[in-house]
Amino acid sequence: MHIDTLRQRLRALGALPKHEQRVLRDWVQALPHDRGRRRPEHFLPLALREALPALDAELQGLARLISEHPGEDGSARLLVGLADGQTVESVLLPREGLCVSSQVGCAVGCQFCMTGREGLIRQLSSGEIVAQLALARRLRPVKKVVFMGMGEPAHNLDNVLEAIELMGTVGNIGHKNLVFSTVGDPRVFERLHALGPDEVKPALALSLHTSKAALREQLLPRAPRIAPDELVEAGEAYARASGYPIQYQWTLLDGVNDGEDELDGIVRLLKGRYAILNMIPYNTIPDLAFRRPSWDKAREIARRLHQRGVLTKLRDSAGQDVDGGCGQLRAREAKGRSIPIRAA
Numbered sequence: 001m002h003i004d005t006l007r008q009r010l011r012a013l014g015a016l017p018k019h020e021q022r023v024l025r026d027w028v029q030a031l032p033h034d035r036g037r038r039r040p041e042h043f044l045p046l047a048l049r050e051a052l053p054a055l056d057a058e059l060q061g062l063a064r065l066i067s068e069h070p071g072e073d074g075s076a077r078l079l080v081g082l083a084d085g086q087t088v089e090s091v092l093l094p095r096e097g098l099c100v101s102s103q104v105g106c107a108v109g110c111q112f113c114m115t116g117r118e119g120l121i122r123q124l125s126s127g128e129i130v131a132q133l134a135l136a137r138r139l140r141p142v143k144k145v146v147f148m149g150m151g152e153p154a155h156n157l158d159n160v161l162e163a164i165e166l167m168g169t170v171g172n173i174g175h176k177n178l179v180f181s182t183v184g185d186p187r188v189f190e191r192l193h194a195l196g197p198d199e200v201k202p203a204l205a206l207s208l209h210t211s212k213a214a215l216r217e218q219l220l221p222r223a224p225r226i227a228p229d230e231l232v233e234a235g236e237a238y239a240r241a242s243g244y245p246i247q248y249q250w251t252l253l254d255g256v257n258d259g260e261d262e263l264d265g266i267v268r269l270l271k272g273r274y275a276i277l278n279m280i281p282y283n284t285i286p287d288l289a290f291r292r293p294s295w296d297k298a299r300e301i302a303r304r305l306h307q308r309g310v311l312t313k314l315r316d317s318a319g320q321d322v323d324g325g326c327g328q329l330r331a332r333e334a335k336g337r338s339i340p341i342r343a344a
């Protein structure tokens with residue numbers, strides 16, 4: 001269900017804007033249902049009151065918990081079931097964060113990503129994206145949402161932006177705590193720049209991975225052909241416009257994008273920019289030839305970049321010990337079913 005459709009249904013049931021906000025807020029914030037309270041603003045039109053139990057059940061059914069897999073780092077991977085039987089992953093992150101999926105599968109096909117091996121299966125509706133937050137909040141408080149789960153948000157732009165708008169308003173997530181993560185697409189920059197002063201402007205993460213255009217085309221075969229220099233220029237313009245630094249994502253692949261030439265490339269691209277470089281050692285995926293660098297090597301790379309003037313953070317992706325890379329949980333669950341997992 002799309003949020004716009006939900007709003008139309010509520011209006012057809014006689015909801016005024018304040019009623020509509022209340023139903024949406026109760027859902028997204030996962031508030032205990034207190035509709036019986038006798039305060040004037042809580043009087044809902046009769047038709048809406050009568051329809052609410054069925055509507056609540058429908059909203060809960062948009063994303064239901066299939067299984068929860070706690071990690072040693074305080075994170076927990078969630079396998080989430082959708083109404084048509086498809087599954088996606090969300091991750092509860094330490095410090096009240098949540099990583100959500102925007103698609104089932106992904107068309108970009110990054111060589112090191114489990115989700116990319118499936119191709120695109122389908123888009124998530126805006127309701128299914130928000131429902132991951134509502135579901136997570138029944139398990140833990142959530143104050144930050146990153147779009148770093150399955151899928152490329154740029155390929156589902158209308159639905160992702162609709163979900164972001166709801167999360168940043170009735171969902172009570174601070175705008176800079178909504179992080180849109182993408183391989184980079186001109187449409188994303190256009191849409192984000194066009195957001196008005198009253199609209200929710202998310203922070204932006206750009207998955208860069210290499211300073212070399214040719215290598216980037218190999219690693220991210222179906223990403224838009226934007227050279228790293230151009231991507232950083234576009235990122236810088238959004239950082240200045242939004243007031244939030246760009247988070248550059250760099251999946252560290254041993255012997256592939258961790259050499260001296262890449263360190264020089266990073267300094268050339270990012271020094272002096274309003275940016276943070278997040279280095280994430282590759283999560284091993286069975287059957288792939290990539291290697292994860294040792295933690296000591298990764299730490300040394302981050303230290304040297306920092307010394308050369310690039311604000312660098314070394315991060316491990318959450319839930320390393322529970323089927324690490326996003327998409328692996330779904331793939332494992334799907335093995336017994338009909339979703340084909342392509343060999344590399």
Ligand SMILES: C[S@@+](CC[C@H](N)C(=O)[O-])C[C@H]1O[C@@H](n2cnc3c(N)ncnc32)[C@H](O)[C@@H]1O
Pocket residue numbers: 112113114115147148149150151152153181182183205206207249250251280281282283284285317325326
């Ligand atoms: C799964 S993607 C989803 C968002 C968007 N499609 C993107 O690429 O930015 C989120 C991040 O996970 C990273 N990632 C994917 N597979 C990984 C792996 N095996 N190990 C470490 N990071 C990985 C990607 O590089 C990307 O920065």
Ligand code: SF4
Pocket residue numbers: 106107108109110113114115116117149150151152183
């Ligand atoms: S890293 Fe992001 S863009 Fe690349 S295949 Fe995975 S989900 Fe898609």
